[in-house]
Amino acid sequence: xxxxxxxxxxxxxxxxxxxxxxxxxxxxxxxxxxxxxxxxxxxxxxxxxxxxxxxxxxxxxxxxxxxxxxxxxxxxxxxxxxxxxxxxxxxxxxxxxxxxxxxxxxxxxxxxxxxxxxxxxxxxxxxxxxxxxxxxxxxxxxxxxxxxxxxxxxxxxxxxxxxxxxxxxxxxxxxxxxxxxxxxxxxxxxxxxxxxxxxxxxxxxxxxxxxxxxxxxxxxxxxxxxxxxxxxxxxxxxxxxxxxxxxxxxxxxxxxxxxxxxxxxxxxxxxxxxxxxxxxxxxxxxxxxxxxxxxxxx
Amino acid sequence: xxxxxxxxxxxxxxxxxxxxxxxxxxxxxxxxxxxxxxxxxxxxxxxxxxxxxxxxxxxxxxxxxxxxxxxxxxxxxxxxxxxxxxxxxxxxxxxxxxxxxxxxxxxxxxxxxxxxxxxxxxxxxxxxxxxxxxxxxxxxxxxxxxxxxxxxxxxxxxxxxxxxxxxxxxxxxxxxxxxxxxxxxxxxxxxxxxxxxxxxxxxxxxxxxxxxxxxxxxxxxxxxxxxxxxxxxxxxxxxxxxxxxxxxxxxxxxxxxxxxxxxxxxxxxx
Amino acid sequence: xxxxxxxxxxxxxxxxxxxxxxxxxxxxxxxxxxxxxxxxxxxxxxxxxxxxxxxxxxxxxxxxxxxxxxxxxxxxxxxxxxxxxxxxxxxxxxxxxxxxxxxxxxxxxxxxxxxxxxxxxxxxxxxxxxxxxxxxxxxxxxxxxxxxxxxxxxxxxxxxxxxxxxxxxxxxxxxxxxxxxxxxxxxxxxxxxxxxxxxxxxxxxxxxxxxxxxxxxxxxxxxxxxxxxxxxxxxxxxxxxxxxxxxxxxxxxxxxxxxxxxxxxxxxxxxxxxxxxxxxxxxxxxxxxxxxxxxxxxxxxxxxxxxxxxxxxxxxxxxxxxx
Numbered sequence: 001x002x003x004x005x006x007x008x009x010x011x012x013x014x015x016x017x018x019x020x021x022x023x024x025x026x027x028x029x030x031x032x033x034x035x036x037x038x039x040x041x042x043x044x045x046x047x048x049x050x051x052x053x054x055x056x057x058x059x060x061x062x063x064x065x066x067x068x069x070x071x072x073x074x075x076x077x078x079x080x081x082x083x084x085x086x087x088x089x090x091x092x093x094x095x096x097x098x099x100x101x102x103x104x105x106x107x108x109x110x111x112x113x114x115x116x117x118x119x120x121x122x123x124x125x126x127x128x129x130x131x132x133x134x135x136x137x138x139x140x141x142x143x144x145x146x147x148x149x150x151x152x153x154x155x156x157x158x159x160x161x162x163x164x165x166x167x168x169x170x171x172x173x174x175x176x177x178x179x180x181x182x183x184x185x186x187x188x189x190x191x192x193x194x195x196x197x198x199x200x201x202x203x204x205x206x207x208x209x210x211x212x213x214x215x216x217x218x219x220x221x222x223x224x225x226x227x228x229x230x231x232x233x234x235x236x237x238x239x240x241x242x243x244x245x246x247x248x249x250x251x252x253x254x255x256x257x258x259x260x261x262x263x264x265x266x267x268x269x270x271x272x273x274x275x276x277x278x279x280x281x282x283x284x285x286x287x288x289x290x291x292x293x294x295x296x297x298x
Numbered sequence: 299x300x301x302x303x304x305x306x307x308x309x310x311x312x313x314x315x316x317x318x319x320x321x322x323x324x325x326x327x328x329x330x331x332x333x334x335x336x337x338x339x340x341x342x343x344x345x346x347x348x349x350x351x352x353x354x355x356x357x358x359x360x361x362x363x364x365x366x367x368x369x370x371x372x373x374x375x376x377x378x379x380x381x382x383x384x385x386x387x388x389x390x391x392x393x394x395x396x397x398x399x400x401x402x403x404x405x406x407x408x409x410x411x412x413x414x415x416x417x418x419x420x421x422x423x424x425x426x427x428x429x430x431x432x433x434x435x436x437x438x439x440x441x442x443x444x445x446x447x448x449x450x451x452x453x454x455x456x457x458x459x460x461x462x463x464x465x466x467x468x469x470x471x472x473x474x475x476x477x478x479x480x481x482x483x484x485x486x487x488x489x490x491x492x493x494x495x496x497x498x499x500x501x502x503x504x505x506x507x508x509x510x511x512x513x514x515x516x517x518x519x520x521x522x523x524x525x526x527x528x529x530x531x532x533x534x535x536x537x538x539x540x541x542x543x544x545x546x547x548x549x550x551x552x553x554x555x556x557x558x559x560x561x562x563x564x565x566x567x568x
Numbered sequence: 569x570x571x572x573x574x575x576x577x578x579x580x581x582x583x584x585x586x587x588x589x590x591x592x593x594x595x596x597x598x599x600x601x602x603x604x605x606x607x608x609x610x611x612x613x614x615x616x617x618x619x620x621x622x623x624x625x626x627x628x629x630x631x632x633x634x635x636x637x638x639x640x641x642x643x644x645x646x647x648x649x650x651x652x653x654x655x656x657x658x659x660x661x662x663x664x665x666x667x668x669x670x671x672x673x674x675x676x677x678x679x680x681x682x683x684x685x686x687x688x689x690x691x692x693x694x695x696x697x698x699x700x701x702x703x704x705x706x707x708x709x710x711x712x713x714x715x716x717x718x719x720x721x722x723x724x725x726x727x728x729x730x731x732x733x734x735x736x737x738x739x740x741x742x743x744x745x746x747x748x749x750x751x752x753x754x755x756x757x758x759x760x761x762x763x764x765x766x767x768x769x770x771x772x773x774x775x776x777x778x779x780x781x782x783x784x785x786x787x788x789x790x791x792x793x794x795x796x797x798x799x800x801x802x803x804x805x806x807x808x809x810x811x812x813x814x815x816x817x818x819x820x821x822x823x824x825x826x827x828x829x830x831x832x833x834x835x836x837x838x839x840x841x842x843x844x845x846x847x848x849x850x851x852x853x854x855x856x857x858x859x860x861x862x863x864x865x866x867x868x869x870x871x872x873x874x875x876x877x878x879x880x881x882x883x884x885x886x887x888x889x890x891x
Contacts (some may be wrong), residue, residue, distance in 0.1 A: 108690065204646045271644060
């Protein structure tokens with residue numbers, strides 16, 4: 001793996017780490033398998049690209065992407081809680097609806113951002129090479145969002161969201177409106193995913209209606225890999241694990257792209273297999289570790 | 299404190315599995331009374347408690363708690379004035395949250411949950427004091443996830459959480475039934491101590507016939523969705539477990555004889 | 569003597585420079601990034617490699633290809649571009665719009681040749697088709713509507729009313745139909761539209777055109793092409809000549825289609841690649857190219873069923889005749 005590809009993988013790990021944090025909120029905190037994310041990632045990209053190409057501020061476009069994603073997430077939550085649609089189906093409905101909406105927002109299935117101002121532009125005068133700079137900004141963003149998420153999950157409302165996912169029987173008895181907790185939680189999750197989409201568009205140079213394909217798989221893989229490496233002792237370590245998981249996932253893909261052993265070289269068509277193996281290893285790794293620990297104690 | 303007036307509840311109305319769980323029940327629980335509700339399976343005792351808690355809403359009748367009509371108010375909006383302990387010790391607490399976070403959750407009951415930190419030093423001190431009362435050593439493990447604790451410990455925490463904000467009515471739903479005898483005894487002692495100390499109005503559902511005599515204040519025996527007997531303290535004082543059991547079988551038998559009669563079918567309107 | 573050795577030195581230097589310039593002993597590396605496995609895109613890639621081989625670039629000898637397919641996963645496509653840039657390849661061949669955009673986002677130095685891109689200007693890859701102005705140029709696969717209308721006129725000189733079926737939600741189809749109206753208008757023909765939002769509504773859309781049109785032309789619309797057999801049936805029953813914009817639909821019953829030949833488009837891209845590798849052209853000055861030779865498929869039995877006789881001239885031009 002070249003230095004450039006390595007930095008590129010780190011950047012992708014951080015940018016998609018934002019998305020993985022969103023997936024962590026739905027899958028792990030809320031226990032709500034939300035498939036809207038395949039639509040809200042391009043939604044964030046679309047909103048950001050549409051605002052930038054019509055002369056808007058790139059930073060403002062990122063905030064707008066978050067809001068748009070949150071609204072889409074709230075819609076999924078609404079379908080699931082108020083209309084009693086199965087959560088998996090609710091997410092799929094939002095996802096397919098967003099396909100049309102994203103094309104509407106962009107006015108075409110693809111909107112390039114080359115030669116347009118981005119959030120990276122103001123920092124270019126710092127004299128750091130462009131690709132390292134993008135990685136550092138992505139790192140700063142994901143760290144900021146992680147800290148904000150950690151803080152949120154320890155507020156009065158944040159606790160209600162966590163308890164709703166953990167034990168939906170007890171939360172109404174503790175005065176929690178579980179519907180509100182789910183709607184806000186899914187909204188927050190998709191806001192983060194859309195935020196990730198906005199950064200992807202600005203870093204990768206275009207928003208594309210098809211860019212959400214595989215989002216949920218990457219997000220889940222990151223969450224699970226993170227848990228295997230760091231565990232989920234607390235919210236702080238769990239979110240740290242998610243970001244680490246995302247970076248590992250991207251590094252593995254970068255390594256797989258460069259892998260060559262004699263005449264055998266991996267291609268991206270092998271990536272689905274590699275992802276599956278990675279997740280299986282991550283899922284069984286804690287068990288193996290525990291078994292080893294037990295043996296050591298004996 | 300708690301008025302239940304002509305409450306009725308039918309599950310799956312109009313379907314083949316239609317069940318009349320409660321048919322016209324009225325009860326008044328005065329302040330500080332410790333009411334015990336007993337009855338067999340399907341007698342409606344748990345349905346009654348769930349209707350007070352708001353888990354589901356009644357078909358007819360009214361529920362008034364501390365002067366406010368709560369008949370159609372959803373569960374989460376009653377929680378501010380109620381405390382509730384479930385039969386399943388895993389149901390009352392959130393396993394993924396730490397002990398102190400569970401208490402913080404209970405502390406916001408009935409209040410707006412904003413974005414202020416859920417825990418602060420003052421609240422931690424209060425939680426520590428409460429846990430110390432249990433004498434289980436939990437005050438030193440406030441950062442431990444509740445999922446790591448035993449059923450008895452979790453039930454003890456649920457009780458403390460239920461009374462953390464001094465509820466108008468404490469609802470206990472067979473809350474010792476799922477514990478082993480030793481833990482069960484301990485939880486019952488704790489319950490009585492807290493109820494007495496805080497002078498709480500309490501409604502406890504149980505199928506353990508020693509509980510009415512142990513508490514000895516007032517016991518309601520339910521059968522087939524109705525109040526079959528309403529025993530006051532002086533009546534209970536003269537009774538043994540055998541007497542209660544006899545009364546229970548007698549009621550069961552009478553209702554079985556009436557089963558399927560037209561009188562029962564139209565009972566919901568009575 | 570001194571002068572002599574200096575002259576020899578100069579000569580040697582010149583020779584060395586010349587050798588370097590012609591790249592005789594140089595092995596080029598080309599990264600190929602393709603968004604997804606698709607027959608058309610795969611043909612495009614094969615055409616590129618075959619043509620370069622004919623031009624003297626033999627894989628494993630003086631050129632190495634690193635082919636990566638993103639399996640329609642956009643983040644992976646971005647990582648592929650970054651890998652190629654990190655490997656410092658001499659040229660990136662990007663097949664499809666997203667692959668090209670990801671390559672452009674990863675490098676401003678390495679030349680990027682794109683292919684199978686519908687609108688490189690709208691995709692932000694080049695400033696203009698004549699003068700790209702950046703590090704990318706290539707070949708585009710915009711549906712050749714003008715040539716398609718010409719073909720219709722050759723086969724049906726008296727036709728005035730062109731029916732078309734498409735999904736108004738597909739942006740490419742909307743653009744194609746817009747072009748169709750413009751080209752038909754120039755030739756004094758009128759376009760009558762029928763839209764179908766789902767493939768199950770395609771048959772009804774086709775039926776709505778019966779009696780109103782002289783022929784039906786179906787653009788490269790995913791919805792309409794999915795339910796192409798139902799259009800064939802309506803056209804056969806009512807003797808309406810049916811034209812398509814992709815050759816595959818001819819085997820399914822359209823009488824003729826004139827379409828982009830992706831294999832040849834790949835070959836065309838290879839000729840551009842040679843210019844870039846041999847520095848005989850600067851990529852920022854290298855104009856974007858259209859398909860020079862379109863692919864024609866015809867289906868005479870189908871034509872007969874729809875009441876049309878295909879002219880001899882058309883039959884001769886056809887790359888493939890369905891029997």
